Amino acid sequence: MTSMRTLPQSSPTDETPLVALRNLRVGMPAPDGGAPVIVLDGVDLTIAKGEIVGLVGESGSGKSMMALSMIGLVPPPVRVLSGSIKLEGRELIGLPERQWRSTRGGTVGMVFQDPMTGLNPVRSVGALLTExxxxxxRVDNRRALEIAEKALLAVGVPAARERLSAYPHQLSGGLRQRVMIALALVNDPKVIIADEPTTALDATIQAQILDLLRDRLHAAGGLMITHDLGVAADICDRIAVIYHGRIVEEGPTADVLRRPRHPYTAGLLAAVPHFGSRGSRLEPIPGQPPGPTRERAACSFQPRCKHARQACALAPALVASGPERRVACHNPIEEAAR
Ligand SMILES: Nc1ncnc2c1ncn2[C@@H]1O[C@H](COP(=O)(O)OP(=O)(O)O)[C@@H](O)[C@H]1O
Ligand code: SF4
Ligand SMILES: [Mg+2]
Known part of the structure; x- marks a missing residue:
């Protein structure tokens, strides 16, 4: 479902979103030739220029698959089945690999959770950056080295020049993550995608890395994937909550966190110390998130939902729910019940 007008591919206007995902379906053909196993089921998401959208959800909900779709690196046998991903109006789905390569690391910068998977271990920091x-x-090697050193300095790497000859395994976790951020930012990308960029770091380093990312993400625009609602609250303008490969709630960060409408969002909030209602005990969401092979006819959250009713036997659509809010629920939480 899209009401977007079609824009010319070559002349983005101010109204053209930075990124527009439309009805994106990602999955893999079933081994027996039956229905495909779906990991992203009709995702619609828009990121405006300079906007940071937080993607929040439990492990296995499809967050990384969304990020990987946006850089053309969905791991086979998983693949993009249908839908659209536009970057400033330009369609990315179906791009030949050569063009993906010029997009990845150029127009789109990606920070992964684990710097050891994001950084080639047999290349020095300098080689990774200058390559x-x-x-x-279009610069020569000398200029590339200058740019590389500047990129390291910009992310707070001390003794940047000397670090250029270091290998990823010779650096601390925090420094490695800074190098990966430098690598994501070195070509001034238009979009930055950060997939759990601080999960593997200890608390002090986390705060430093987030400060760094906040500024740079705002200067471009991007997607901040996190299972940490505190991180999302801290740096995101809008939040999209994902469950079983579908966006179930979306809206401005403060509004969603203060007035969650989807029972799943409310459940996530009740389970973390800062957001759970003051003085009351934290309540983990009962049950487990569904695996990708779970049936999708009913609302996927139904087995864990206190608000379930008969209508929930049919999966709800993501629809507008007040200004700038969308929710996919037959029985969303009302103001009075909160
Ligand atoms: N390489 C892969 N091959 C097949 N399925 C995968 C692969 N990676 C992830 N998946 C499946 O895709 C779904 C979404 O995974 P992922 O996007 O990694 O979740 P998240 O990042 O939210 O934890 C999960 O059900 C997972 O089992
Ligand atoms: S649609 Fe029904 S089961 Fe699903 S979250 Fe809403 S109330 Fe719960
Ligand atoms: Mg992930």
């Missing part, structure tokens, strides 16, 4: 610069910018 990326030279792939995306």
């Amino acid at each position: 990326s610069v030279r792939r995306h910018q």
Whole structure:
């Protein structure tokens, strides 16, 4: 379902979203040739220029698959089945690999959770950075080295020049993550995707990395994937909550966190110390999130939902629910019940 007008591919206007995902379906063909196993089921999401959208949900809900779809790196046998991903009006789905390579690390910068998977261990920091610069910018090696050093300094790497000859395994976890951020940012991307960028770091380093990302994400625009609602509250303008491969709630951060409408969002909030109602005990959501092979005819949250009713036997659509809010629920939480 899309009401977007079609924009010319080559001339983005101010109204063109930075990123527009429309009805994105990602999955893999079933081994027996039956219905495909779906990991993202009709995702619609828009990111405006300079906006940070937080993608929040439990493990296995499809957050990383969404990020990987946006950089053309969905791991086979999983693949994009249908839908659209536009970057400033330009369709990315179906791009030949050569063009994906110029998008990835160039127009789109990606920060992964684990720097060891995001950084090639047999390349020095300098080689990683200069190779990326030279792939995306017409500069000689000397200039590429200058750009690389500047990128390291910009992310707070001390003794940046000396670090250029270091290998990822010679650096601390915090420094490695800074190097990965430098690599994501070295070509001034238009979009930054950060997938759980601080999960593997200890608390002090987390705060430093988040400060760094906040500024840079705002300067471009991007997607901040996190299972930590505190992180989302801290740096995101809008939040999208994902469950079983579907966006179930979306809206401005403060509004969603103060007035969740989807029972799943409310459940996530009740389970964390800062947001759970003051003085009362934290309540984990009962049960487990569904695996990708679970049936999708009913609302996927039904087995864990206190608000379930008969209508929930049919999966609800994501619909407008007040200004700038969308929710997919037959019985959303009302103001009075909160
Ligand atoms: N390489 C893969 N091959 C097949 N299925 C995968 C692969 N990676 C993830 N999945 C499945 O896709 C779903 C979404 O995973 P993922 O996007 O990694 O979740 P999240 O990042 O939210 O934890 C999960 O059900 C997971 O089992
Ligand atoms: S649709 Fe029904 S089961 Fe699903 S979250 Fe809403 S109330 Fe709960
Ligand atoms: Mg993930």
